[in-house]
Amino acid sequence: MVVKEQSIVHVTGNTMTMTDRPIRVVGKLEEPLILILENVLSSEECDALIALASDRMQRSRIGSTPTVSDIRTSSSMFFEEGENEWIQTIEARLSALMQVPLRNAEPLQVLHYRPGEQYQPHYDYFTSGAVANNRISTLVMYLNDVEEGGETYFPSLQLSVAPKKGSAVYFEYFYSDNRLNERTLHAGTPVVIGEKWVATQWMRRQPFRERNGA
Ligand SMILES: O=C(O)CCC(=O)C(=O)O
């Protein structure tokens, strides 16, 4: 008998209604759980995140590596936890959607890719040594439409998600069978025409934030 492993997010039907807006489930892979979601952010929220992030972007660094890396050629920034009303509203929605308490959330990140820029295949969880409070799930939200390229690609699953403003891809990697976690290897393929803005929410296994309740 093949027993399906517990997932963090439970989905029934094609709409997730526990949040302040109806989020549509337009694609689903069971194991590892991957969801393609529409209507996660409103058009106004996407524009606001880009506007708020724009003058705070820096060339991305990988983890604590002090040097800029070719693995990720985009630029990025982090919002402060609940730093304004937009962020507060969005963070509350993402916590409900991802079914993880807000105190386990990392700060919301924004990434910007120009033509030719990409994020090479990687795991979002940390693989070096014993990590006490590792990441368990990711939501990548697309803040604009990309003319060509810039898909989120899962090479082990041969699954490609095209960016679409307000949509998102969710995946989790908290399985006891590590082969399932490893299938969440993913990349941001090079942008060919246009530019790409995404916001990423990572969740931790245990509380991570100082504020927003213990
Ligand atoms: O840009 C993408 O499509 C993927 C972003 C990503 O993998 C991340 O932020 O961890």
Ligand SMILES: [Fe+2]
């Ligand atoms: Fe990633």
